[in-house]
Amino acid sequence: MSLTKDVSEDQEDIKSLTMNTSLVDSSIYRPLVHLTPPVGWMNDPNGLFYDSYESTYHVYYQYNPNDTIWGLPLYWGHATSDDLLTWDHHAPAIGPENDDEGIYSGSIVIDYDNTSGFFDDSTRPEQRIVAIYTNNLPDVETQDIAYSTDGGYTFEKYENNPVIDVNSTQFRDPKVIWYEETEQWVMTVAKSQEYKIQIYTSDNLKDWSLASNFSTKGYVGYQYECPGLFEATIENPKSGDPEKKWVMVLAINPGSPLGGSINEYFVGDFNGTEFIPDDDATRFMDTGKDFYAFQAFFNAPENRSIGVAWASNWQYSNQVPDPDGYRSSMSSIREYTLRYVSTNPESEQLILCQKPFFVNETDLKVVEEYKVSNSSLTVDQTFGSSFANSNTTGLLDFNMTFTVNGTTDVTQKDSVTFELRIKSNQSDEAIALGYDYNNEQFYINRATESYFQRTNQFFQERWSTYVQPLTITESGDKQYQLYGLVDNNILELYFNNGAFTSTNTFFLEKGKPSNVDIVASSSKEAYTVDQLTVRRLTV
Structure with a gap:
């Protein structure tokens, strides 16, 4: 099957091509346990969540099924796994209305208590899925939402989108979490070229209020992208330390010290409206060339902090070999904790530590x-x-x-x-x-x-x-x-x-x-x- 360029007229062809998992079986470079697209182009991970009813992990991603380079129209690709090693591919979950638009990066939450009003008793609380994403239009980027009543396989866009519009072309990548202490939804989203991570709050996922800005911190590069907040357990706490601390992550591209794109993070405190870092030091999540756009899972089992990044670099991602008809992969799924680590003989710092996360290592x-x-x-x-x-x-x-x-x-x-x-x-x-x-x-x-x-x-x-x-x-x-x-x-x-x-x-x-x-x-x-x-x- 040839790859159609006219996506709006050939939705069924794209669905069939994406779900043809036989295309993944034989390859030259394709990783065995790292997620790759069946065909076409992949970049940022999006909408990561764990369905506790089905015991299934969902990963969405920036997806161009029409070519092996980045380009519009851009979709949310979709894959699921029970073991985080082998993956089942599904039809693109969310798509744009027109060919010059893109469904850019975002996140997914489980609306257990139906704060949005999108659901009734026919949808299990564990499967009340709401996606929050950037709708990239020719002259603006807005934050939109869509909901799923079938566990995250198909979505209905909210009829009153957008939910946030600040009249900017550089406003993207919403990551939403539930903050229990205030019983509110919290969004981090990038005003990319103003070097701002904006924090919004909402009671219902539809109406949002700007609470604070996390601005011009760390290594700024050309622009901020893909922010996020999550809690991580401290492995070796000192006297007076809490059990967990908050971590703010963000991505910069270009501007990495090694060239191209990179992720950095800050450790600190969060009160529901404002993130306060412990210090202003720049700490990179990964010192390699191919780790970008990290995102943490919503509803990870046992409240563990797990996440994944795109394993490529914008400096060359569109040019790497593609003999198998696809480009890019994700990193392995990793678990994140905080640990006091010696950084030289006289100092130690609270560092974000990582290890591969396997559901069962015997797999x-x-x-x-x-x-x-x-x-x-x-x-x-x-x-x-x-x-x-x-x-x-x-x-x-x-x-x-x-x-x-x-x-x-x-x-x-x-x-x-x-x-x-x-x-x-x-x-x-x-x-x-x-x-x-x-x-x-x-x-x-x-x-x-x-x-x-x-x-x-x-x-x-x-x-x-x-x-x-x-x-x-x-x-x-x-x-x-x-x-x-x-x-x-x-x-x-x-x-x-x-x-x-x-x-x-x-x-x-x-x-x-x-x-x-x-x-x-x-x-x-x-x-x-x-x-x-x-x-x-x-x-």
């Missing part, structure tokens, strides 16, 4: 496993898995604890590094995560033979990041913990139990990721592998 099936422990790593002694290159899924993970030996005789001019290399099953290509003894920093090298990577000036292939050691002994030994998830063309790194993360895409010219090697550049015993487990996985 990731181990095909093969490689382990090593308590071994020195030198140029003459290397380690690595030797999994079969045939029938590889491209899905691997590794869990490593290593020690940098503080008493090793190393001069400043010595190059004493180690690299964890993720190798192709069909060529000598490999991407690498490394550590440099003298600089005390990690570096990432995602260079491959891909023509796109070699010619695109913005697909930065090498950069470094500092991570404070997990522990430092009196003799100067430094220990780090690292978890990595590799899924065909995406690498997610979680340092020191998720205190720091780095999410990056890559494109091998040939084959899929199949094995992991660890090599060192020096004969000096500068590194000890305390524990390493590499697993080849499937679902």
Whole structure:
């Protein structure tokens, strides 16, 4: 089936094409457990919620089914999952009225008590779904709402839309939560190029009042987008700390220190109308190139804080290879907590920590496993898995604890590094995560033979990041913990139990990721592998 350009006349073709999940079965780059669109273009995650009656997670997303680049008309794509690893695709949930319009980013709430008046007793309280989104028109962006009586699969637009119109073309991305203390709905929405996150309140999701502005904070870049508020549990609270604190997230594009788009966050207090940060420091959610437009789930099980981001970067997202007829994926679903973490020997800060969230970790099936422990790593002694290159899924993970030996005789001019290399099953290509003894920093090298990577000036292939050691002994030994998830063309790194993360895409010219090697550049015993487990996985 060809992709129609005239969306308004071919709704059934788009529905059929979107729901043809056989298109997802065979691919070159397509991740196995990260959500991708069946065809076309994906960007920001939208409307994340958990249906407790059906035990189903819903993810909507910015979707152009007509092409593999961003463009109008833009829809809310829709996928569901019971395990957050395998996904069922559905017809686009909300679409524009005309081809020069777009249903831009937004959120979903469950209106249990029918504050909106949209529902009657025929709709279960757990499935009273209301979407709040930006309606992008040629000359204005407004905030509109729509409701669903079938659990979030089809929507009816509110007849009196818009619910907020401030006569601006740069006013978007509403994220709505329920604030129990005041029994009100609270919306964060971006006045993008005024560097304002506006906070609105409502009793009924239809009538909104501006309560406050969170303005010009952190790293501003070109514009603010995709704001949100959520609560996160403090893992190691100090005396007098609450059980949870509020987190304000926002995205900037362009303007990331690495180039392009990035997410930042602030920790603080929220009273129902105003967010007050603990400080004005800039903290990035992820130090990789491919993590943007984060959103948290509404109604996550057990009040956990889970969310997902778009795993790409606006600098090059429209140019990455698309041999499978789609572009972009989401990050893994992650759980978020707050933890006091040492950022240098004399300071610690309350940091937003992340880890992959699996409904059941046993849903990731181990095909093969490689382990090593308590071994020195030198140029003459290397380690690595030797999994079969045939029938590889491209899905691997590794869990490593290593020690940098503080008493090793190393001069400043010595190059004493180690690299964890993720190798192709069909060529000598490999991407690498490394550590440099003298600089005390990690570096990432995602260079491959891909023509796109070699010619695109913005697909930065090498950069470094500092991570404070997990522990430092009196003799100067430094220990780090690292978890990595590799899924065909995406690498997610979680340092020191998720205190720091780095999410990056890559494109091998040939084959899929199949094995992991660890090599060192020096004969000096500068590194000890305390524990390493590499697993080849499937679902």
